[in-house]
Amino acid sequence: MSLLSRLRCVTIDVTGTLIAYKGDLGDYYCMAAKSVGLPCPNYKRMHEGFKSAYTDMAKQYPCFGHAAKMPNIVWWRSCVKDSFVRAGYDYDEETFEKVFRRIYSVFGSAAPYTIFPDSKPFLIWAREQGLTVGIVSNAEYRYQDVILPSFGLNQGSEWDFGVFSGLEGVEKPDPRIYQIALERAGNIAPEEVLHIGDSIRKDYMPAKALGMHALLLDRFKTREAESWKQTGAPVLPDLETAQAWLTAENSSDGTFLSSSQDGHISSSL
Structure with missing residues (x-):
């Protein structure tokens, strides 16, 4: 049987x-930075920054903020912002928002x-x-x-x-x-x-x-x-x-x- x-x-x-996933995380973060005239972030630092930021965010607000009723885009904005900061890139709010919108859009599509x-x-x-x-x-x-x-x-x-x-x-x-x-x-x-x-x-x-x-x-x-x-x-x-x-x-x-x-x-x- x-x-x-x-x-x-x-x-x-x-x-x-x-x-x-296809490509590296750094590919998409680099494209987002370049789209607003910034240089590409360092791939290794970006990867490590994202990994630690994601781990901490998932621990504090598990399941993408479900219990806290946190909107999905707010959860990801916080995670991505922290990723850049940990990698050594602390952009001003207007610049970061443009970078983030590109990243959020890309990872909400089939592109990556x-x-x-x-x-x-x-x-x-x-x-x-x-x-x-x-x-x-x-x-x-x-x-x-x-x-x-x-x-x-x-x-x-x-x-x-x-x-x-x-x-x-x-x-x-x-x-x-x-x-x-x-x-x-x-x-x-x-x-x-x-x-x-x-x-x-x-x-x-x-x-x-x-x-x-x-x-x-x-x-x-x-x-x-x-x-x-x-x-x-x-x-x-x-x-x-x-x-x-x-x-x-x-x-x-x-x-x-x-x-x-x-x-x-x-x-x-």
Whole structure:
């Protein structure tokens, strides 16, 4: 019996799983600065400044300020301002507002992202198998309303429901976000759901803790993937091989056949 035959729903992460960032953060911050006649900021300092500013902002106002009822643009304005300051660029308010508006606009569009070629075919295939498809993402509303649709990933045709941390007020790895997904899928049992993501901490472990099936994608051949496999987690290179994994018959000892890095089916995990 294949795992597919036992499922009613598939939930899936977005960034690193369906789409990916293209270029560096510094590329977009540089373009924003140049648009108002400023020199490009230092890429390394900008990256480190953003990383620390984002971490602190997410800790103080989690889920993009959901609990504080902070408007999305206000949350990001504060985060971006702090990013520049930490990187050593303290612009006057008028200049910063022009830079920020460019950055906010760009990251609310498809421009900084690319879609993996197997993403849309996999979602369509899953729905054709009779599965309910849900999106579970630590993202704000623009992923749902703008970014996913800009890549032709639309609610009602490629996916059925979404659970976005900025709209729900809870984020991965909190298992409650997966509980919301189960409810939104029709209060189905966790063992009838597979979650696919790219983080063992945010995707695999909390989904498994609820009793869901879980699968990790290693699209970029990361060093961490070897340690993921050592935990017993199924780790596959892409959604095309995930489709084969889902339809493969289980072996005599109860484990499933999975796909190796070269795309062939092999006994595993």
